[in-house]
Amino acid sequence: MADDGDEAAKRPVTIYDVARAAGVAPSTVSRAFARPGRVNADTAARIRQVAAELGYRANPMAQALSTSRTKMIALMISDVTNPFYSELIRGAQLAASEAEYTVLLADARESDVVERLSLERVLPAVEGIVIGSSRMSDSSLRVIAKQKPTIVLNRDVAGLPSVVTDNPRGVRRAVEHLGELGHQQITYVAGPEASWADGARWRALREAGHELELHTRRVGPVPPTVVGGRGVVEKLLDNLPTAVLAYNDLVAIGLMRGLAAAGIDVPRDVSVIGFDNIMAAELVTPGLTTVAAPLRTMGVTAVKNLQAIINGALHRSEAAFVLPTRLVQRESTARARR
Amino acid sequence: MADDGDEAAKRPVTIYDVARAAGVAPSTVSRAFARPGRVNADTAARIRQVAAELGYRANPMAQALSTSRTKMIALMISDVTNPFYSELIRGAQLAASEAEYTVLLADARESDVVERLSLERVLPAVEGIVIGSSRMSDSSLRVIAKQKPTIVLNRDVAGLPSVVTDNPRGVRRAVEHLGELGHQQITYVAGPEASWADGARWRALREAGHELELHTRRVGPVPPTVVGGRGVVEKLLDNLPTAVLAYNDLVAIGLMRGLAAAGIDVPRDVSVIGFDNIMAAELVTPGLTTVAAPLRTMGVTAVKNLQAIINGALHRSEAAFVLPTRLVQRESTARARR
DNA sequence: CAACTCGTGGCAACGGGTTGCCACTCCCCC
DNA sequence: GGGGGAGTGGCAACCCGTTGCCACGAGTTG
Numbered sequence: 085m086a087d088d089g090d091e092a093a094k095r096p097v098t099i100y101d102v103a104r105a106a107g108v109a110p111s112t113v114s115r116a117f118a119r120p121g122r123v124n125a126d127t128a129a130r131i132r133q134v135a136a137e138l139g140y141r142a143n144p145m146a147q148a149l150s151t152s153r154t155k156m157i158a159l160m161i162s163d164v165t166n167p168f169y170s171e172l173i174r175g176a177q178l179a180a181s182e183a184e185y186t187v188l189l190a191d192a193r194e195s196d197v198v199e200r201l202s203l204e205r206v207l208p209a210v211e212g213i214v215i216g217s218s219r220m221s222d223s224s225l226r227v228i229a230k231q232k233p234t235i236v237l238n239r240d241v242a243g244l245p246s247v248v249t250d251n252p253r254g255v256r257r258a259v260e261h262l263g264e265l266g267h268q269q270i271t272y273v274a275g276p277e278a279s280w281a282d283g284a285r286w287r288a289l290r291e292a293g294h295e296l297e298l299h300t301r302r303v304g305p306v307p308p309t310v311v312g313g314r315g316v317v318e319k320l321l322d323n324l325p326t327a328v329l330a331y332n333d334l335v336a337i338g339l340m341r342g343l344a345a346a347g348i349d350v351p352r353d354v355s356v357i358g359f360d361n362i363m364a365a366e367l368v369t370p371g372l373t374t375v376a377a378p379l380r381t382m383g384v385t386a387v388k389n390l391q392a393i394i395n396g397a398l399h400r401s402e403a404a405f406v407l408p409t410r411l412v413q414r415e416s417t418a419r420a421r422r
Numbered sequence: 423m424a425d426d427g428d429e430a431a432k433r434p435v436t437i438y439d440v441a442r443a444a445g446v447a448p449s450t451v452s453r454a455f456a457r458p459g460r461v462n463a464d465t466a467a468r469i470r471q472v473a474a475e476l477g478y479r480a481n482p483m484a485q486a487l488s489t490s491r492t493k494m495i496a497l498m499i500s501d502v503t504n505p506f507y508s509e510l511i512r513g514a515q516l517a518a519s520e521a522e523y524t525v526l527l528a529d530a531r532e533s534d535v536v537e538r539l540s541l542e543r544v545l546p547a548v549e550g551i552v553i554g555s556s557r558m559s560d561s562s563l564r565v566i567a568k569q570k571p572t573i574v575l576n577r578d579v580a581g582l583p584s585v586v587t588d589n590p591r592g593v594r595r596a597v598e599h600l601g602e603l604g605h606q607q608i609t610y611v612a613g614p615e616a617s618w619a620d621g622a623r624w625r626a627l628r629e630a631g632h633e634l635e636l637h638t639r640r641v642g643p644v645p646p647t648v649v650g651g652r653g654v655v656e657k658l659l660d661n662l663p664t665a666v667l668a669y670n671d672l673v674a675i676g677l678m679r680g681l682a683a684a685g686i687d688v689p690r691d692v693s694v695i696g697f698d699n700i701m702a703a704e705l706v707t708p709g710l711t712t713v714a715a716p717l718r719t720m721g722v723t724a725v726k727n728l729q730a731i732i733n734g735a736l737h738r739s740e741a742a743f744v745l746p747t748r749l750v751q752r753e754s755t756a757r758a759r760r
Numbered sequence: 761c762a763a764c765t766c767g768t769g770g771c772a773a774c775g776g777g778t779t780g781c782c783a784c785t786c787c788c789c790c
Numbered sequence: 791g792g793g794g795g796a797g798t799g800g801c802a803a804c805c806c807g808t809t810g811c812c813a814c815g816a817g818t819t820g
Contacts, residue, residue, distance in 0.1 A: 100776080108800090110800095145492065156547075186526060190515075205522075310705070363505070368707065480807075486775095489807085489808065
């Protein structure tokens with residue numbers, strides 16, 4: 085008998101219990117918490133007191149049901165295992181919990197089908213959605229956005245608010261950097277064609293190259309992973325570039341490993357620049373020069389603005405937030421070989 | 423006017439709408455979905471038909487309120503930015519969505535206070551909790567576990583079900599490996615003292631060292647990060663070991679970088695072994711030899727068992743699931759210098 | 761033919777808060 | 791003394807499914 089400390093999972097305390105114990109109506113208890121000022125200060129204090137003693141905790145489901153505010157937002161990302169998202173998730177969490185929101189993480193596992201399905205599943209439970217690097221079509225995204233406030237991340241969908249990095253400026257800085265090192269030609273290793281960032285980066289590269297009078301070339305697309313980067317090396321070998329801009333850090337790292345395996349030295353023979361500045365960029369040898377994205381800030385910005393939309397402070401279709409990038413110079417870039 | 427395509431955020435369709443359209447009672451609609459077989463097959467078919475036409479979607483909050491099954495579980499982890507969790511999260515997601523559950527990711531940000539607070543916040547909304555590498559005390563964990571089904575991960579709390587890796591065997595393999603390479607002494611770089619895994623690993627190391635007649639030593643504790651690992655190098659310099667076992671891969675990587683900076687070659691001068699086999703372990707140079715944990719499987723196992731508890735198929739206090747580890751040999755270990 | 765069982769659908773209460781509206785008390789002011 | 795208003799608290803409806811219980815008709819059984 086003494087063993088069974090379960091105490092019979094007693095039902096949680098409700099406002100009715102509190103009301104009875106405090107000698108007021110349930111509605112008054114409700115207001116004491118939800119509408120401070122609406123009830124007499126003394127009464128409210130007493131109610132809080134009693135509530136604390138009883139261990140009252142509002143039932144979020146009940147709250148959500150009557151107010152239709154679930155205090156939850158969804159964060160949909162294309163692949164949880166991609167380190168790109170680590171800091172971003174943290175930023176989102178930070179901003180969300182500051183507003184007392186909970187984030188519901190959904191993982192598309194690289195598949196637009198999974199993405200749509202999970203979205204469908206979580207949609208009714210959340211007040212808004214942040215969709216990172218979606219694999220879905222613009223029109224599917226608009227369908228979603230019609231149902232709940234939505235912000236897209238790392239993508240630009242006409243009519244939907246978005247948070248993106250300043251790819252043009254970032255690419256520009258990378259190109260300038262390579263130009264200063266004497267490179268005359270830059271090869272871009274492309275990522276997924278469905279990726280908006282990919283298009284933006286290649287376009288920016290072409291423009292910057294044009295202006296600064298550097299020749300540009302494009303290979304790929306490759307999967308946005310280490311393996312993808314490694315696989316492209318072979319295509320580079322017959323006409324070895326002196327400088328490569330890779331779709332993202334993972335591709336850049338894969339590329340560096342592939343080059344090393346082929347006996348080509350980075351940065352002496354080839355300079356490599358990535359995008360994102362994930363943690364691994366600092367850990368590899370040589371350290372990867374990369375166009376850093378403000379990962380955490382992206383998460384924070386997305387959630388804050390989503391909240392603004394939810395609260396009606398921002399119109400749904402407004403604004404693209406462009407966050408600054410910055411070139412982090414490490415050891416993967418050097419003077420062009422001659 | 424034409425601009426405003428909002429169509430006045432029409433309230434979602436409820437069972438009442440469906441009931442009216444199908445000419446039945448709301449309860450029948452409810453049963454058509456929740457209790458197939460309880461209503462006539464023809465009626466049910468018609469209801470489904472109508473529901474589909476109207477685009478009916480059950481309101482999860484209302485469902486949760488009356489059944490007190492929210493179809494959500496919480497996954498609490500000590501630090502989202504730690505790559506250790508990436509695959510684990512994916513595994514948890516996988517297992518959860520298979521059972522039509524949604525996972526609510528909570529991040530303790532390395533703080534037991536944040537951990538407790540987030541736990542409090544999500545507790546009422548979920549049916550169960552997986553707590554990874556908790557920073558909280560055993561007793562706090564038991565308090566939580568008393569309120570909702572709980573599984574701890576990477577930790578062993580008396581009376582609570584847990585999922586852990588087979589540290590003794592993993593350490594044993596690592597020690598054997600080092601022994602074969604001629605090392606006679608192994609230094610352990612300790613992680614957080616609050617970490618159960620840390621204790622388990624050090625203990626296992628001592629035992630294995632004793633059996634295999636290798637001398638063991640312990641330095642630290644250090645924060646379980648790259649910076650932490652890097653910082654410990656200085657303490658190692660006066661009495662440079664030939665072999666180091668680090669608390670986890672991040673520490674091992676930091677250590678390797680620190681050693682390299684001090685002009686010490688890994689693996690020629692010092693062999694290094696980590697734990698977990700995070701992605702970066704493969705990317706660094708030299709590649710890190712490590713005791714691999716079945717990251718994804720851990721996530722899956724934890725969630726599956728949590729579900730078993732929720733469904734009453736498993737008693738709360740039962741069982742510790744011990745998952746196998748395996749030694750991944752890369753380039754950070756070599757014959758002992760003489 | 762009475763008594764019973766099944767199959768099926770409806771009624772109404774319930775879960776736990778929220779909120780519009782009304783009632784009552786006090787106070788103030790003319 | 792009467793009208794007006796501010797401050798408080800309660801009543802009851804509502805959010806949207808779920809489910810215990812009952813009713814009704816059809817089919818079965820003795």
